[in-house]
Amino acid sequence: MSRRTGVGKTAVFASAAALLTLLLVGHTWIPDIGGFGVAVDTAAPWLGALIPVLAVAAVLCRCPVGAVAALIPLLAWAYLFGSWWAPGPPARTAAASHTVRVVSQNLFAANTSPTATARALAATNADIIAVQELGGTNRESVLRTLDEDYRYHDELGTVGLWSRYPISDTSAVDVGVDWHRGLRTQIATPHGQLVVYVVHLPSIRPGDTTTRNNGLGVLSRALSEENADRVVVAGDFNTSSTDRRWSGFAPGYRDSHSGAGFTWPASFPLARLDHILGRGVTVTDPSVLSVPGPDHRAVSAVIGLG
Secondary structure (H helix, E strand, C coil), rough: CHHHHHHHHHHHHHHHHHHHHHHHHHHHHHCCCHHHHCCCCCCCHHHHHHHHHHHHHHHHCCHHHHHHHHHHEEEEHHHHHHHHHHCCCCCCCCCCEEEEEEEECCCCCCCCCCCHHHHHHCCCCEEEEEEEEECCCCCCHHHHHHCCCCCEEEEEEEEEECCCEEEEEEECCCCCCCCCEEEEEEEEECEEEEEEEEEEECCCCCCCHHHHHHHHHHHHHHHHHHHCCCCEEEEEECCCCCCCCCCCCCCEEEEEECCCCCCEECCCCCCCEEEEEEEEEEEEEEEEEEECCCCEEEEEEEECCC
16 A cells, blocks of 8 residues: 555656646747736746745655656756856946947836936936836826936837937837837937837736737837837836747847846836847846836846947
């Protein structure tokens, strides 16, 4: 009887280890029914937290084979995500001789301290500040505060941009919704023209990823058709870097951050939904900033113009 029990325990823990490994390696293969597949994509880096639970449970159940089996998902997690948390070299500053710093922040429409938010963004000394969810109770305070430090600014709908350098030819960008949540503008930096997009992709709702997916597709096509030599795209993409739709988004554009750098929710970030992308430029020195007020953290990067 005890032998059967031991075989049963081994089968249970080995199966659990195999399932966890499959989830880690093949989370994008799970059908996205009711948003479940995308939810697993977003949670994939955190599945590693189940590995010690599995190992400890096997030890407590006196199943040594089960404890050893936990090494399989551990190796898979380490291969996929371990470098995200591993100590690395200091953040590189762009090697280009001419650079600008870009900061992007979802302001949070229900922000109760928008002036503090705007002051913190201005204190970054960024050359370009991109914002989303500009409106409601935060709009006037943010405009008044950032206008003190930035001579040039433009906005469309609920997205806006402040710049130390002249802005021109601002136009709306379609991100798959019926109101303005995207803009494209040209900035005349001292080192040449730079096209900047500020975007806020639709949110994922329970049971609905179609709207967000459509917005990603629409924006990806627009960015692929962009003929400017130097382009930066900043904003809230509502898409984690492990999302199945992200790897094929906007071919040719490079994300500023390849590690964790989680931005949402601001109080305890679990996913990186905010990104700064570049094409025809170098994108380095990425960082995540905690700013008072919003429900997202800000993202920052140095853009090398040559």
